[in-house]
Amino acid sequence: MRLVFLVLVFANVAFFAWTYYDRTVGSQGERIIAQQLDPGRIRLVSRDEAARLARIRQPACIEWGPIGPNDVARAEDAIAGLQAGLKIENRRPEESAGWWVYIPPFPSRQAANQRVAELRRLGIEDYFIIPDDAKFRNAVSLGVFRNEEAAKGRFDALQRRGVRDAVLAERDGSARRVYLRIPQVTEALRERIGELRTAFPGSEVRDCPAADGKG
Numbered sequence: 384m385r386l387v388f389l390v391l392v393f394a395n396v397a398f399f400a401w402t403y404y405d406r407t408v409g410s411q412g413e414r415i416i417a418q419q420l421d422p423g424r425i426r427l428v429s430r431d432e433a434a435r436l437a438r439i440r441q442p443a444c445i446e447w448g449p450i451g452p453n454d455v456a457r458a459e460d461a462i463a464g465l466q467a468g469l470k471i472e473n474r475r476p477e478e479s480a481g482w483w484v485y486i487p488p489f490p491s492r493q494a495a496n497q498r499v500a501e502l503r504r505l506g507i508e509d510y511f512i513i514p515d516d517a518k519f520r521n522a523v524s525l526g527v528f529r530n531e532e533a534a535k536g537r538f539d540a541l542q543r544r545g546v547r548d549a550v551l552a553e554r555d556g557s558a559r560r561v562y563l564r565i566p567q568v569t570e571a572l573r574e575r576i577g578e579l580r581t582a583f584p585g586s587e588v589r590d591c592p593a594a595d596g597k598g
Contacts, residue, residue: 442569444591446474447576448562450583451514455561461579462565466572472564482534483554484541486523488513495521499584505544511560511585524585525549564591 450458459471489495495512502510502523511524525541528534538551568576577588 442567443573444564444566445568445573445576445588446562446564446591447579447588448474448586449511449560450563450586451512452561453515454583455563458563458579458583461582462563462576465575469568470566472566474562474564476560476562481527481529481554482531482551483527484525484534484538484549484551485519486525486546486548487550488519488522490521492521495523496584498523502546505546507541507544507546508587509585527554566591 447458447462455473462469462471486498489498492512492514499510499512507525509526513519513522513524516522525546526534526537528537534551538549541549565576573588580586580588
């Protein structure tokens with residue numbers, strides 16, 4: 384009788400343990416499966432969106448420019464104010480003499496900025512106010528080209544859009560440009576740097592080129 388009693392006790396304990404395991408572990412497994420198969424948690428994204436999400440998780444190299452040599456220190460201070468300890472490099476592309484399209488110098492930076500605002504209203508974004516050249520200070524560069532044919536194409540396109548004060552001429556290479564390169568930037572910081580562009584007309588934020596070139 385004692386043996387029968389012990390067998391019954393063991394059987395009851397085993398049954399209780401099995402039912403407890405089935406309720407806890409089994410219900411957890413069901414919850415995991417339900418979460419995995421929940422259609423509401425699945426979202427299809429485009430290739431551009433996938434690239435943007437990847438940039439959020441992984442810092443990337445960006446360049447901001449062109450910026451006039453006299454404005455470089457101010458631009459670097461603006462970036463440093465967003466996040467301390469950032470590594471900032473200067474890139475000064477070599478620009479051989481060629482052809483360029485530009486609007487002749489204005490009497491002041493304010494007048495040049497007003498003309499740039501008019502260009503933006505025409506949908507023209509590729510420009511650069513020359514800040515510190517003795518001959519072309521406050522001129523608005525609208526493009527630098529290696530040959531006359533390419534420069535003339537740009538000039539004709541601007542004429543069709545109503546930019547009648549543009550000039551096509553040979554270039555002596557005296558107006559220098561600087562790009563600020565920041566090797567490790569998150570997408571959130573990239574957007575904040577992009578907001579600084581309004582204080583540096585003609586500049587843009589872009590991915591670092593694979594190899595230094597004309598810029």
